[in-house]
Amino acid sequence: MTRDAASRRRWRDAPLALAMLAPSLIVLGAFVLYPLARAFWLGHQRCDPTGANCRSNGWDQYLDVFRSEEFQQAFGVTFRFAVLTVPVGLALGVGLAVLADKQLRGMGFFRTVFSSTVATSVAVASLMWFFLLNPSVGVLADWIGGVAKNPGLLQDEDTALWAVAISSIWANLGFTFIVVTAGLQSIPADLYESAYVDGASGWMRFTNVTLPMLGPTLLFAGVVLTSRAFQSYGEFDLLTGGGPNGSTTSLTYLVYGNNSIIKNNSGLQAAVAVLLFAVLLVLSLAQIRGVERRVHYGN
Amino acid sequence: MSYCAPVAAVRLTSLTKTFDGVMAVDGVSLDIADHDFMILLGPSGCGKSTLLRMIAGLEDPTSGDVAIGDVRVNDVEPKERDVAMVFQSYALYPHKTVQANIEFPLKVRGVAKMERAEEARRAAATLGLTEFLDRKPGQLSGGQRQRVALARAIVRRPAVFCMDEPLSNLDAKLRGETRAELVALHARLASTFVYVTHDQVEAMTMGTHVAVMSRGRLEQVGTPQEVYARPASVFVAQFIGTPPMNVLPVGVVLDRNVLVGIRPEHLELDPSSTVRTTVTLVEHLGHETLVHARLGDTSVVVRLDAIEAAPSVGDDVGLTFPEQHLHLFDPETTRRVDG
Amino acid sequence: MATSTMPRGWRLAGRYTLLIVLTIVVLFPIWVMLVGALKPGNKVLQDPLLPTHVTFDTLREAWRDGNLGRALVNSTIVALIVTVAQVVTAVLSAYAFAFLRFPGRTFVFGVFLATLLVPFEATVVVNRSTVQDLGWLNSYQGLAVPFLATAFGTFLVRQVFLTLPKDLREAARMDGLGHLGFLREVAVPLARPTLGALALFGFLSTWNQYLWPTTISTDDDWNTVQSGLRALAQAQIDKPNLVIAGTVIVALPIFVILLVFQRQLVRGLTAGAVKG
Known part of the structure; x- marks a missing residue:
């Protein structure tokens, strides 16, 4: 009798819970979990060059893909892209946020300006920079001259990735600025006051109070920027089409790009997509560990 | 408007509650007469709040029975029990005005708009809240919030009125004044009051009966005078009276x-x-x-x-x-x- | 030490100068875009930094050639559907995790957590064929359905629900409210600021989606603004100022929305950071 009552209590909310969770579970199941599992399965199938007649034949296609020159090059491009964009983007975001943090006249205006690039989608930002860097009409191309004029920064193998990175840094600046500004505002004023009373100079206050207290914020912004860098697609699609000569073919572009050599091979596409997931998973787990270690640091 | 005749005696029979094997209330049997002002008194962790919450229907007893007005209510939802409750934190809805807070229990029960507004104004007037009806709880002092919580409870004219340490967040002066008001409120309403506190002064000054609890068990039930004059155990003797009995x-x-x-x-x-x-x-x-x-x-x-x-x-x-x-x-x- | 010996007025002037220079740098691409969009095609090379020969013809042409009116309607509809659905599904599932007790709660919550680790870019291969099998290529369903629920929203709202005092739920029970009543009358109104941030965040990320619409909209009529812009850019590669005019048309509505809802945006973007 008592046990019946207890088990009835345990299950009493279950129907309602199921009804409330069902919409999310269906969507997440059908469009996140199922495709991941399915991609994992597809990735081991070998297809002929036209993309037809895919069949299972062991799991070593993953190994083949991982070892292939194309994957290694795309991984290198993606990794370099992250290294080019994340630290510089973070540093610029912190710089702008610190400059605009003081309660001075007109700071509202500067904050709106520095936040504004958050409104640009990847397509808008990329086409803006395409316009600026375009060798025939671009203002920047005119100013810089040399390579920028012929063949153009985006058309030269040595500069293309840099140029894409600049566009991406600019586009993400608003996000970084907003997040860092919020982080700055959560630093208690008395910390600065006590550092001031201790006679710390502006730079010492920045390195001894601001930066350490921003630790968790910077980590969060770094996590988001890194994972965005690894998932970047539109920049490459619009600015360079993966070229020239594969110098801007990122992992995502290798899977989805119009000019990609594996465009019609669903098995290879799935294999690269799964490896992309694996790379990001390793990054996320590393960052979660980092967050755990840093939490008390921030408090 | 109550669903049963206002015979609001509460009868607890061998009531027991365990949380993950830990005994919170241990075989308590207690009769609370209609229109009684019963104080459940004891140190923190003695099970008094759990006992009150079982009367209110917020906890299910592990064994034993709760009856209100001769009806066994173990399996009756709180809202069907004709019980109101005032929480220690007051638990006011922060986004609703005082007026909306007070009339909310009536709104849930489908009382017509005009009628519930009238009832809410009357309850507010009883507690001196008329001028605050349009404010939100965040704009009120602790004492005023406490009155809103009381008003929200009395507007339903419940058979049983449960209160869980309602004065503990007030300062000493306000607490003294509110004690007197609660006694007056009890005299005016037809409800049975069940009041949890660890403060012997509240127990002595307000209760018609006091049930002293320790470690989940009842130590003694009696009028305040009885428990003071003839404590039934060393625990009661030392818990009631300042400084405690030698x-x-x-x-x-x-x-x-x-x-x-x-x-x-x-x-x-x-x-x-x-x-x-x-x-x-x-x-x-x-x-x-x-x-x-x-x-x-x-x-x-x-x-x-x-x-x-x-x-x-x-x-x-x-x-x-x-x-x-x-x-x-x-x-x-x-x-x-x-x- | 040099900075602290400098007179206060000079330091202020330095700070403002730096801020103004940086403002010019940040706004430069936007300015060039606006100027370019307002010039007729044959004058693009003239005074690229000054709005001379101002005309709306280029904007008009881009609007027509890019089918951008239709794209704006599509984007608005899809973004609104996704926004509303994300808020609703997040509220419902967050409520189940925060207020209901049921067997397997921890496990199901873990599953939600796990979906956060899956990048959308890794699932598009399969999702494209799913949507194709459902016959949803070139449709609002195809553009919207995969995004109707997010684990991010569930976490965000659950976090707010968990901060509501337990007494409030119990007071509502005493007042006679069931779970759905409590959700409607108390939990949702109290979570409103977070829901606003979540809505704006959902709207913005849907509006700005690039890979998905370019993948499943093969017909110009089903372009969103982003895939429409891509189509315009590829079709008019030799008319840069026409493309840039299209970019202005696509960028403008979001700039306006963000100016209006700046506060919600900050809350939405920093939601993850606060937890650290």
């Missing part, structure tokens, strides 16, 4: 196998007494003076009126124990033995 070990005063208790105000200084003690501390509190003295291995407290001459620390003083004021307890069970 309880001396076996055989110190009388040659009987009992614990002897005597309240500080009943001990008398007597130079001619054969019971000699050494004064260790004297506390002048203005209206009274407390003298702590060493008696054998134990320490006793004597309460003197402010006008009496107090001894000094280190003095040797004699004490008499008037026999009519002694309380005798069994050393094994710690229950009262002198009937």
Whole structure:
């Protein structure tokens, strides 16, 4: 009798819970979990060059893909892209946020300006920079001259990735600025006051109070920027089409790009997509560990 | 408007509640008469709040029965029990105005708009809240929020009115005033009050009956006068009264196998007494003076009126124990033995 | 030490100068875009930094050639559907995790957590064929359905629900409210600021989606603004100022929305950071 009552209590909310969770579970199941599992399965199938007649034949296609020159090059491009964009983007975001943090006249205006690039989608930002860097009409191309004029920064193998990175840094600046500004505002004023009373100079206050207290914020912004860098697609699609000569073919572009050599091979596409997931998973787990270690640091 | 006749006696039968194997309430049987003001008194963790929450329907008993007005309500949802509750935190809806907070229970029950607005205004007037009806709880003081919580409870005219330490977040002055108001409210309403507190002053000044609890069990039920004058156990004797009753070990005063208790105000200084003690501390509190003295291995407290001459620390003083004021307890069970 | 010995006025002037220079740098691409969009095609090379020969013809042409009116309607509809659905599904599932007790709660919550680790870019291969099998290529369903629920929203709202005092739920029970009543009358109103941030965040990320619409909208009529812009850019590669005019048309509505809802945006973007 008592046990019946207890088990009835345990299950009493279950129907309602199921009804409330069902919409999310269906969507997440059908469009996140199922495709991941399915991609994992597809990735081991070998297809002929036209993309037809895919069949299972062991799991070593993953190994083949991982070892292939194309994957290694795309991984290198993606990794370099992250290294080019994340630290510089973070540093610029912190710089702008610190400059605009003081309660001075007109700071509202500067904050709106520095936040504004958050409104640009990847397509808008990329086409803006395409316009600026375009060798025939671009203002920047005119100013810089040399390579920028012929063949153009985006058309030269040595500069293309840099140029894409600049566009991406600019586009993400608003996000970084907003997040860092919020982080700055959560630093208690008395910390600065006590550092001031201790006679710390502006730079010492920045390195001894601001930066350490921003630790968790910077980590969060770094996590988001890194994972965005690894998932970047539109920049490459619009600015360079993966070229020239594969110098801007990122992992995502290798899977989805119009000019990609594996465009019609669903098995290879799935294999690269799964490896992309694996790379990001390793990054996320590393960052979660980092967050755990840093939490008390921030408090 | 209550769904049953306003016979709101509450009967608890062998009520037990365990949380993950830990006994919170242990076989409590208690009859609360219609229109009683019952205080559940005890230290924190004694199970009094759990008991109240079982009456309200917020906890399911592990075993035993809760009956309200002769109806077993174990499986009845709180809203069907005709019970209202005032929480220690007041639990007001922060996004609703005072008016909306008060009429909310009526709105849920489908009372027409005009009628519930009228009822809410009446309840607010009763508690002096009329001028605050359009404010939100965040704009009120602690005392005002507490009244809103009361108003939200009385607007339903519940058969049983449960209160869980409703005064503990108020300052001392406001607490004193509100005690008197709650007594007046009880007199005016037809409801039965069940009131949880750890504060003996609230218990003594407000309750028609007090149920003293310790470690999930009932120690004693009686009027405030009864539990003070004839405590049923050492626990009750020492929990009620400030400073607490002196309880001396076996055989110190009388040659009987009992614990002897005597309240500080009943001990008398007597130079001619054969019971000699050494004064260790004297506390002048203005209206009274407390003298702590060493008696054998134990320490006793004597309460003197402010006008009496107090001894000094280190003095040797004699004490008499008037026999009519002694309380005798069994050393094994710690229950009262002198009937 | 040099900075602290400098007179206060000079330091202020330095700070403002730096801020103004940086403002110019940040706004430069936007300015060039606006100027370019307002010039006729044959004058693009003239005074690229000054709004001379101002005309709306280029904007008009881009609007027509890029089918951008239709794209704006599509984007608005899809973004609104996704926004509303994300808020609703997040509220419902967050409520189940925060207020209901049911067997397997921890496990199901873990599953939600796990979906956060899956990048959308890794699932598009399969999702495209799912949507194709459902016959949803070139449709609002195809554009919207995969995004109707997010684990991010569930976490965000659950976090708010968990901060509501337990007494509030119990007071509502005493007042006679069931779970759905409590959700409607108390939990949702109290979570409103967070829901606003979540809505804006959902709207913005849907509006700005690039890979998905370019993948499943093969017909120009089903372009969103982003895939429409891509189509315009590829079709008119030799008319840069026409493309840039299209970019202005696509960028403008979001700039306006963000100016209006700046506060919600900050809350939405920093939601993850606060937890650290």
